Amino acid sequence: MSSTTSLPPVVPGTPDAPRLPRRSFLRYSGAGLAVGGLLLAGCDDDNDDITPSGTIDVGSGDNGVLNYAYALEQLEAAFYAKVKEGAYYKNLSAGLEKQVFDDLAIHEQIHADFFKTVLAGKAIKALEPDFSSINFNDRNSVLGAAKSFEDLGVAAYNGAGRYIQTEAYLLIAGKIVSVEARHAALIRDLINYNTFVASDVVDLFTPTSGTSAPGVGTGTGKEKSMKPTDVVNMANKFLKDGSKISASNIK
Amino acid sequence: MDFFKLISDIERVDPEIYDRLDSRRRVFKHFGLAGKTLTAAMLPNLVSGVFQRAYGQGTLNADIKAVLNLALSLEYLEFYYYDSGLKATGLIPAADRPAFEIIRNDESGHIKVLREALGGDAIPDPGRATFDYSGGKGSGDGPFAKAFTDYALYLGVSQAFVDTGVRAYKGGATKLMSNKDILEAALNIHSVEARHSSHVRTVRRGVAANAAATSVPGDLANLNKQPKSWISGTDNGGPSPSTTPSTAAVYGPGVPATGGPTELFFPADSNTTQAGIDLLTNTAGATAASASEAFDEALDAATVKSIARNFVDAKSTLFI
Numbered sequence: 270m271s272s273t274t275s276l277p278p279v280v281p282g283t284p285d286a287p288r289l290p291r292r293s294f295l296r297y298s299g300a301g302l303a304v305g306g307l308l309l310a311g312c313d314d315d316n317d318d319i320t321p322s323g324t325i326d327v328g329s330g331d332n333g334v335l336n337y338a339y340a341l342e343q344l345e346a347a348f349y350a351k352v353k354e355g356a357y358y359k360n361l362s363a364g365l366e367k368q369v370f371d372d373l374a375i376h377e378q379i380h381a382d383f384f385k386t387v388l389a390g391k392a393i394k395a396l397e398p399d400f401s402s403i404n405f406n407d408r409n410s411v412l413g414a415a416k417s418f419e420d421l422g423v424a425a426y427n428g429a430g431r432y433i434q435t436e437a438y439l440l441i442a443g444k445i446v447s448v449e450a451r452h453a454a455l456i457r458d459l460i461n462y463n464t465f466v467a468s469d470v471v472d473l474f475t476p477t478s479g480t481s482a483p484g485v486g487t488g489t490g491k492e493k494s495m496k497p498t499d500v501v502n503m504a505n506k507f508l509k510d511g512s513k514i515s516a517s518n519i520k
Numbered sequence: 521m522d523f524f525k526l527i528s529d530i531e532r533v534d535p536e537i538y539d540r541l542d543s544r545r546r547v548f549k550h551f552g553l554a555g556k557t558l559t560a561a562m563l564p565n566l567v568s569g570v571f572q573r574a575y576g577q578g579t580l581n582a583d584i585k586a587v588l589n590l591a592l593s594l595e596y597l598e599f600y601y602y603d604s605g606l607k608a609t610g611l612i613p614a615a616d617r618p619a620f621e622i623i624r625n626d627e628s629g630h631i632k633v634l635r636e637a638l639g640g641d642a643i644p645d646p647g648r649a650t651f652d653y654s655g656g657k658g659s660g661d662g663p664f665a666k667a668f669t670d671y672a673l674y675l676g677v678s679q680a681f682v683d684t685g686v687r688a689y690k691g692g693a694t695k696l697m698s699n700k701d702i703l704e705a706a707l708n709i710h711s712v713e714a715r716h717s718s719h720v721r722t723v724r725r726g727v728a729a730n731a732a733a734t735s736v737p738g739d740l741a742n743l744n745k746q747p748k749s750w751i752s753g754t755d756n757g758g759p760s761p762s763t764t765p766s767t768a769a770v771y772g773p774g775v776p777a778t779g780g781p782t783e784l785f786f787p788a789d790s791n792t793t794q795a796g797i798d799l800l801t802n803t804a805g806a807t808a809a810s811a812s813e814a815f816d817e818a819l820d821a822a823t824v825k826s827i828a829r830n831f832v833d834a835k836s837t838l839f840i
Contacts, residue, residue, distance in 0.1 A: 365725075368737040372748070375805060376814040382803040387795055427707040430693070431700040437782045439697060441795055443690040444815040446707070447714035448750055451816075454718035455749040459734055463619045465719040466626060471712055473622070474629025483599045483631045483645060490629025491708035 323510065325393050329518040331438055334429050336393045337497055338442065339384035340514050341425055344507055345418050346381040347398040349374035352415075355405025366459065373415070373452055380445055396512040412460050419453035420470050421503055422446070427494035432519050450492075584699055585641050587692035590821055591706065592634040592643055593838055594685050597828060599627040600648045601681060608668040616723060623716050630709045637702055643838075650836045653677065655765050658833035663763035672745075675724045676759030680767040682717040683751065683758070684827050689713060690818035691774065694784060714816070718749040724759075740809060750813045753790040765830040774823040789817045 327336035352358050352370055361367040385392050404410035426446035433439045454465035466473070474488035497516035505513040580588075602624035605611055612620055635642045655677075656662030667674045689710035696703040726733030728745040738748030743756040751771060758767030774786030781796030792799045792811035799811035825839040832838045 363737075365735055365737045368748075372750070372810065372813065375803070375807075375810040376750075379799055379803045379806055379811060379814040383794060383797060383799065386797050386802055423711050427704065427711055430707045431704050433697075435782070436694040436697065436784055437795065439694050440690070440784060440818060441815075443693050443707070443710065444794070444817060446711055447686050447690065447816040448814060450711040450714035451718040451750045454715035455722060458719060458722055462615075462734060463622070463719075465619070465715045465722075466622050466712060471626070471715075472629075474625045474632070476625060476628055481628070483596065483603075483628045484635055486625070486628060486632070488625075488629050489633050490626035490712060491633060491705060492711045494704055494708050 324515040342381040345377040422449040424495035687819035
């Protein structure tokens with residue numbers, strides 16, 4: 270309840286008016302309810318234990334964001350490890366697709382191991398994935414799932430940046446998210462050429478006319494970032510009971 | 521006027537009011553009120569300050585303006601490059617035109633977003649004539665003079681521009697942390713630039729191998745012409761390492777190039793140590809190539825400007 274003590278005393282009238290105790294003023298002004306709401310809102314930050322039952326809370330503050338990223342990277346690393354065991358990958362001859370899945374598997378493992386080491390004793394446990402909805406023998410199923418994971422990763426990092434408090438960690442997140450975006454774009458191009466950017470992930474910009482000056486049109490050309498709670502809802506579909514996560518304390 | 525009720529009422533209409541104010545409990549600190557007496561006489565200024573901070577454009581600090589205006593300058597550089605490519609008859613094959621239209625339009629959208637964020641502080645549109653895409657600083661006879669007639673060269677310069685942009689946004693992000701909405705907007709532009717880079721690299725592989733773009737793997741022995749869709753090491757200096765200007769600076773170190781685990785520094789893209797952790801020993805099977813590919817590196821503003829300045833008329837003050 271540090272908010273209570275940091276709230277400045279409130280005094281009615283002119284600066285010269287005699288000061289009343291704050292509680293008296295609240296009664297006097299009828300603003301008690303509103304202030305109460307403000308104080309309660311301030312208290313939310315201190316309640317770190319409220320999570321949906323049975324989920325793993327990634328935590329709050331920078332450790333929360335790092336654990337959130339660690340959870341998503343674990344999921345991606347586990348997915349690509351599984352891809353490499355499936356018939357689709359095993360039947361690939363040397364070429365782009367084989368190189369892509371070799372690279373993505375090691376990139377995501379490097380990301381996951383990195384977060385585990387950075388977090389050290391504060392890291393969440395190793396998560397158990399549930400990939401039962403994915404057919405690892407089928408190219409379309411594997412590419413479709415890869416697209417979902419990579420696009421989700423990009424939207425997740427973009428949406429979590431605002432919660433990072435340490436400059437060095439924001440820089441690290443930036444170094445990773447652009448690699449995820451590179452992955453996502455190539456996977457999408459493999460599924461359907463020239464869909465590296467499309468309306469499901471980017472708020473496309475449409476110029477007013479073919480000869481419009483720059484900046485004249487509708488839309489923004491921005492990626493559609495996602496809030497942690499929305500990302501978690503999607504990620505949990507690929508995590509077993511007991512490994513599902515909660516990010517409700519990232520705020 | 522009841523300040524607390526007002527905030528409460530705003531919250532009903534805009535649940536993100538506290539996010540706009542950066543942090544719920546620091547709402548008072550923003551206005552220098554912590555520990556001070558709030559008086560009715562202060563309310564009008566306080567309330568207008570709340571709105572200006574939460575929704576206005578008048579409170580950007582100098583660092584944020586500098587980052588956004590450098591980003592805006594780069595977006596103009598890119599917009600006119602892609603727009604000129606699309607206007608150059610016979611340059612871009614029909615199958616690739618949709619991609620470059622998307623990229624050009626994305627840059628136009630980014631220009632709109634950055635201008636809106638900057639308001640009256642936005643630099644004016646420098647116009648097409650300010651740029652010299654030959655790399656000749658206005659002479660028109662730099663090493664990339666044939667960029668609008670030679671598709672492979674056009675793609676190589678595209679890659680250099682977009683990778684410079686990705687590194688620039690990454691380097692500027694930490695300076696935006698005091699304004700969460702602007703930070704998120706910049707991040708949402710940054711990842712789209714990275715998607716562009718990935719695609720341009722994919723197209724380059726196809727052109728280099730004269731084959732369908734999505735059938736050609738990256739060639740670690742020929743990264744200049746056949747790069748992966750991600751940056752491997754320093755990509756051997758990028759598309760044109762031996763010219764003046766060279767694309768090597770796009771993948772090289774910034775300033776400072778070294779620093780401690782929690783410091784901000786800008787190593788070359790071949791870096792394999794992150795937050796003091798040696799990625800080569802931290803993950804079984806990691807190599808210098810894969811560890812460098814897994815993390816893109818940022819660039820500082822001065823290094824970004826020194827790269828971009830090669831592509832504007834020497835008489836212009838853009839990127840100075």
